[in-house]
Amino acid sequence: MIADTRTREYQARAMKVMPGPQSNLRMPINIRPTFIERGQGSHLWDVDGNEYIDYMIAAGPGILGQSNPEFIDAMKAQLDKLLYSVSGASQTPMEVDLAEKLVQTIPCAEKVRFLLSGTEAVQLAIRLARAYTGRRYFIRFEGSYHGWLDNVLGGLVHDNPADNPFPYEGEGDSLGTAGRDPSAFEQCFYLPYNDIETLEQVLDRRGHEVAVILVETIQASGVICPKPGYLERVQALCEKYGILLCFDEVVTGFRVALGGAQELLGITPDLAIYGKAVSGGLPLAVLAGRSDVMDLLLGSKVVGAGTFNGYPLGVSAALATMEILQRDDGAIYRRIDDVQAKLVGGLAEIIKRHGVKALINSVRGILTVHFTDKEVVWSMKDVTPAETQMSHKFRLCLANENILILFGGRWLISAAHTDEDVDRTLECADRAVARLYL
Ligand SMILES: Cc1ncc(COP(=O)(O)O)c(C=O)c1O
CATH class of the missing domain: 3.40.640.10 (Type I PLP-dependent aspartate aminotransferase-like (Major domain))
Known part of the structure; x- marks a missing residue:
């Protein structure tokens, strides 16, 4: 049983004062509502203490992960110096x-x-x-x-x-x-x-x-x-x-x-x-x-x-982000590449072992599993509605394992994802793929 007492309380309060979440283009993480309270690195915790591995990273912005100490220090220093102009x-x-x-x-x-x-x-x-x-x-x-x-x-x-x-x-x-x-x-x-x-x-x-x-x-x-x-x-x-x-x-x-x-x-x-x-x-x-x-x-x-x-905080956030990403000749990108290669390799192995027809489109920092027998997808028109449904189902099966990917089946990799995250993700993905055709 998933703990959800506080989630239910927040949901009841939210429904009285807001017309849903702050964007209605993005589908919710899961079929149940989720209120995220805390983040650290690549992990999120909801109000009931459930822990997630986050491959949504705010739909893109979280390239450094949550709570990168250097980034946070730079933001604090900026707030002390100049808040607005x-x-x-x-x-x-x-x-x-x-x-x-x-x-x-x-x-x-x-x-x-x-x-x-x-x-x-x-x-x-x-x-x-x-x-x-x-x-x-x-x-x-x-x-x-x-x-x-x-x-x-x-x-x-x-x-x-x-x-x-x-x-x-x-x-x-x-x-x-x-x-x-x-x-x-x-x-x-x-x-x-x-x-x-x-x-x-x-x-x-x-x-x-x-x-x-x-x-x-x-x-x-x-x-x-x-x-x-x-x-x-x-x-x-x-x-x-x-x-x-x-x-x-x-x-x-x-x-x-x-x-x-x-x-x-x-x-x-x-x-x-x-x-x-x-x-x-x-x-x-x-x-x-x-x-x-x-x-x-x-x-x-x-x-x-x-x-x-x-505005000063945003500009200093971009400066801090660039500095961190450029360091050591782009070491963070090499780490993202390694983590992503392990994730893609593992997903490909799981897909093959389960006899599922799928294709992984992957470029640095972003990937999608297409449930298709095509060898290449040059346009989303190449993906049939039934195949898109499989992507949705896969996303929900992963969400039930507390692995969060974006609507449309997109995974985003940040500097904070670790080998351990990938190991745990692959264990969960194995079960999620097994459940796809049930
Ligand atoms: C390719 C692309 N362009 C533009 C936008 C709009 O950006 P924003 O949500 O910051 O307004 C998005 C947002 O997802 C996007 O993915």
Whole structure:
């Protein structure tokens, strides 16, 4: 029996005063509610003292794990020194330090702007691109998430914005929402990912009207990598039609490499968005890019504002995170690689032993088990609804073993995960896989 007395009490109180948890895009950890009270390294404890191994790490930010002593000390020192500043009216020295470090680290970054969330940074990128090109439309791809605002949330794939193809909400659209401005989708073409022919056809007709192509280079949902040559071709098409290329590195930034997927894949876009892991658990997002585009923010030609932009604690959190990640020539990344290799190897062995057809998509710091007999998954469309159901079931079977992975079956590895965590995880995964077909 799982202890849940206090959980039930909190749930009863919560239901009276809140419309559910603070995001209703992410499914709960488990079928039962969970109130997490404490974290240490890669482990979490709920209000009833149940202990979990955490592969959700706040959906990305927790790259250092909970309670990293060096990070916490840096935050305490910053709180003692300066709590707030007035975004826009004055600046802090840390802001300059961080901007310099990011410009040295992120290949496309000639200039950077700080914001609070990936959602906001995406919108600023679109606004800047429109101002720079004088064009109206943007392109985004199926299976990518770029925040929760009207113009980027889910929808139905379409190659003509005038069709406004989200006539209904929810149906056929896993990220549908009521209350959306009906004209929001008229701003973009929403195309299949990893499908260069469709992109070419659309650009052939409408390329001169497109301001920016937003690409989540490695789609976090499903850990979908670009086909060989795909991004190079996308970039060449951007050059041909005078379109800006923007990588959404909110998940990949600081995770697959300090410079993000653009460093890993060797392709430098015009703009890029970083968030989540950048500041090790505190809110901060970064829009990085070419000076001639970013400089439109000088003198308010393009407005990019926010009360908390560049707030001292977030900026010092990003500086501390970078310092820790860069130390010893990226020793933490090598440790993440080792832990992940052991986890992936162990999961692959369990899957094989149980005779389950599955494929593990894994890049540094992030992995997903797809329950498919395909040899490669180039798009979430390649995964059938029945296979997706298996992923959900696997996640719940793991949650019942107190192993927490994200909705969609995503595992995130942090600097705090240990070999012992992996050993225990694999024991639990063995039982979870055995239960999959019951
Ligand atoms: C790829 C990607 N872009 C943008 C966002 C939005 O970032 P935020 O939740 O910080 O607004 C997310 C969030 O999960 C994301 O995964």
